[in-house]
Amino acid sequence: MTTSNYATERETTEGRVFTVTGGDWDSVVSGTDPINDERIVVNMGPQHPSTHGVLRLILELEGETVREARSVIGYLHTGIEKNLEYRTWVQGSTFVTRMDYLSPLFNETAYSLAVEKLLGITDEVTERANTIRVLMMELNRISSHLVWLATTGMELGAISIMLYGFREREYILEIFELITGLRMNHAYVRPGGVAQDVPDDAIIKIREFLKLLPKRLKEYEDLLSGQPIWTERTKNVAVLDATGCLALGVTGPVLRSAGLAWDLRKTMPYCGYETYEFGVPTHTDGDVWGRYQVRLAEIRESLKIVEQAVDRLAKPGPVMVADRKIAWPAQLAIGVDGMGNSLEHVAKIMGQSMESLIHHFKLVTEGFRVPPGQVYVGIESPRGELGVHAVSDGGTRPYRVHYREPSFVNLQALPAMAEGGLIADVIAGGASLDPVMGGCDR
């Protein structure tokens, strides 16, 4: 017991309790050990500007040190996997594109590859369709990494980089709009190929972009890499080594920043990635700085792939499988009232061939049948392995589609990165995982 007139302390079953009457701060402070005793629980989110969506973190703090961190997810759960079971296989691409909204083309491609594998038509997908898929995915990877750079910069206090990153991303979204008609949620990659061919003015715009972005990347690096605040906030922060990554199933740039050059585009190629020349950037530190370096280097590698893909598009060809029982019956065309089925096709099915009309109707309303069985397809999304486990019962609708979402799996690593570190580094560490909650919760 202290002899102070102002504060008394007593031991209870709950620990030491102070009765405070004023002017007593010294005795209160001397009676406790704020480093060892004081644990407060802080609730961060579900809505917080630095949680990349609706993520809730519960942090147990000792001073500024995080002792325990737990993440709570599910706020963006929309039941897409269940909904898929009530729509045709082709309608599925419209659903899955909405999962991870920063990498819609990866969601579509993974889904299409799974459906094609179930149908057994993987080899029949045309070369041009594969080239367009690669082109779109790599542009999408760049745009996703740019958003990562922009938001992470903002969360660590660098507001300018946020504006620059979103500016360049907007350029890519304009290219997407030219090609698919939409900035996001494209439903462009379909089972059997892609929805329509790449227009000529998109090629011009992509070539302009290929000239522009390297200069801008240089600017980003000038802004960030030598800047003391940026290096202080990222170096040796939220370290996760390769062992930890593998145990927790973390893939993508986070794994590569820990030194393991595991990239499904190289190790288990799909869509003809084995025919492109590009490198797999790695780093050895396994910290936020390493992830920043890896992602910037990946943007440069993606630019190389985009350039090669654009060159290959000079050769014309079909963008959908030849099988008329699977391919959507009409190429899209611009009419007086906007984009729709080609007028030529409509004239044919309405005027000349009853069989074509029936076939069109059946394929659109009912869809194609997929032989029973199950497959798993994994592709390298900007966040890691994006896997699709698809089961068919032989009908026109998926029996079950499961997405192995890299955001969902990688987010498990957040406690391993954050516990023992400072609370400010929770933000840096969480951002370096690049979680997209729309994909995480599906």
Added chain:
Amino acid sequence: MTSPHDKPNDGGVPVPVTPAGASSGAPAEHPPSSPAGRGMFGNQGSGDVSGFGGLVRPRRPIAGASRPFGSYFDEVYDALEEAYPGFADAIEKVVVDRGELTLHIRPERIAEVCQVMRDDLALRFELCSSVSGVDYLGADERRLHVVYQLTSMTYRRRVRLETAVPAEDPHLPSVTSVYPTADWQEREAYDMFGIVFDGHPNLTRILMPDDWEGHPQRKDYPLGGVPVEYKGAEIPPPDKRRSYQ
């Protein structure tokens, strides 16, 4: 026995049916046939004047594979047999389909098998890519399946392990002690299918609210939804709409 197809079907919602040749107790050979396998135009519950309603589309059964499996599958199979003493008891069936190997494992053995798959030098499946549930309602007495996609980074291989448990006693060991990454994925399988992973450190709901009742991705759980009015016309919820199967 009357076929479930004779019953008036509520807007073409898939009705669970036992497919011909479904072997109870053994892992399902394929999901139950949906109405998609019958008839021509998907209409049910009305007079069939065309005769096409009686059409039954044959389905290719996915039979168990026999040696040699081809590709690297024989190596994986042999290595597992050598490294795991309880092999003969643990493997229920081997399926090779579409260039993928599926080992059907007795549920109580799954954690042991995963341990061997991860640690044996000839197997080295370091990464558990995905854990997901599938509900084979009507095709299998043990209707709830858990599917593990294992990836070997050393050998660049993939293998699928599959287990089946009945809905009345949906218990199997958790693999979180072998693959910590399975933590959230098992929670998701519990949340969506009600599969209980014994030994999981914190098996709670993850995507649905904590007080949710039922397991939404089971096949007998309705999709739900409300009718939507648009310009005077009412559009029924997706699972009640007319469908063309």
